Amino acid sequence: MSRLLPAICLLALVAPRIARADDKDIVIDIPGERTMEQKVLVGGLAGAGFLVGAIGAYFHYDSSQASDDVGSGKYTGHAWTAEDQALVDQADRSRTRAIVGYSVGGALLIGAIVAYVITDPPSESAVIHPHGRGSATLTPTPGGAMAFGTWSF
Amino acid sequence: MRAWMLSFALLGACTPEIVSGAYLCGPDESCPDGQKCNPASALCVGPGSVETFACGKDQTEIEPNNSQAGAQVIQGLGCASTLAEIRGCTPAGDADDWFVFDVPATCTTSVAHLRLSSSIAFQTLGVKLSGPNGTFEASETVCAASSPDDAEVQVCLDQAVTPGATYAVRVGPAGGGNCEGNCSYNRYSLHLQLGTN
Numbered sequence: 001m002s003r004l005l006p007a008i009c010l011l012a013l014v015a016p017r018i019a020r021a022d023d024k025d026i027v028i029d030i031p032g033e034r035t036m037e038q039k040v041l042v043g044g045l046a047g048a049g050f051l052v053g054a055i056g057a058y059f060h061y062d063s064s065q066a067s068d069d070v071g072s073g074k075y076t077g078h079a080w081t082a083e084d085q086a087l088v089d090q091a092d093r094s095r096t097r098a099i100v101g102y103s104v105g106g107a108l109l110i111g112a113i114v115a116y117v118i119t120d121p122p123s124e125s126a127v128i129h130p131h132g133r134g135s136a137t138l139t140p141t142p143g144g145a146m147a148f149g150t151w152s153f
Numbered sequence: 154m155r156a157w158m159l160s161f162a163l164l165g166a167c168t169p170e171i172v173s174g175a176y177l178c179g180p181d182e183s184c185p186d187g188q189k190c191n192p193a194s195a196l197c198v199g200p201g202s203v204e205t206f207a208c209g210k211d212q213t214e215i216e217p218n219n220s221q222a223g224a225q226v227i228q229g230l231g232c233a234s235t236l237a238e239i240r241g242c243t244p245a246g247d248a249d250d251w252f253v254f255d256v257p258a259t260c261t262t263s264v265a266h267l268r269l270s271s272s273i274a275f276q277t278l279g280v281k282l283s284g285p286n287g288t289f290e291a292s293e294t295v296c297a298a299s300s301p302d303d304a305e306v307q308v309c310l311d312q313a314v315t316p317g318a319t320y321a322v323r324v325g326p327a328g329g330g331n332c333e334g335n336c337s338y339n340r341y342s343l344h345l346q347l348g349t350n
Contacts, residue, residue, distance in 0.1 A: 071170045072172065074175060076176055077177070078303070079179045080184050088185065091167055098167070
């Protein structure tokens, strides 16, 4: 008996809403789903973006290493050699490749974001038509209550 | 956007930073981009710090010694002598530098050890040893320990010499390394020592 009392109170709260639903249709948003091709497109762009960006990072590291090997802020006691010049050339070459890698990788990631946005599937609306007053029932049960209703959509 | 700016800022650090004076001049006065070889110091410096070639004040070579007849005498050599050092210079237009030395007659067997050190940045120098009869007896070879990274090229000459005879040493251009005629000069150190083997 003590558990039935809250159920009755709940019915008191819900019943007016159900009653109002008799006057209006219930609209439900059903989220859309991307096609497999769209998922492959977004995933492929993002994956390629990270991959090319990682290649850019590798060349960034290579350029940085070559620069550290040949760069100096103090007297080295060594003569400038063809090997030193080759390191400078390598640093410049890898720097250019790193810029290309970061740019292309970034562009691909942006493309992935754009593709994700434009392929966002529209959600569908479903309208539920309640069948009228009295169709909703509430059945007390031990420890609670069960609500029933019928609609069409 | 900040990540992109950070990426490009980091890439800026991938350009080698080489301060003026960090490197000695390489072969044919080669230097890092944006720097030039200063002939006065043989250091790679900014373009505004380049001076003309100078022999320096610490020379022990005495001009004129451009012929065997006017050769500078190297004195004080014993059978197993201490090292005699000549600090010389071949400015542009200076053909050869000549030196002569006597091998003491009291020596039983004697070998002359010559080592010539000069900058790799300027005109390549060589050394030849001329015997008592006036003909060239020996030319230098590159020393085993010579490394282009050391900014100096060292050539060696080891030659058995006859006690009591006088020998002449010629230091002069060996061809090449003169920046196609634009750095036909160099400074050098000539070391001479007599030994028993």
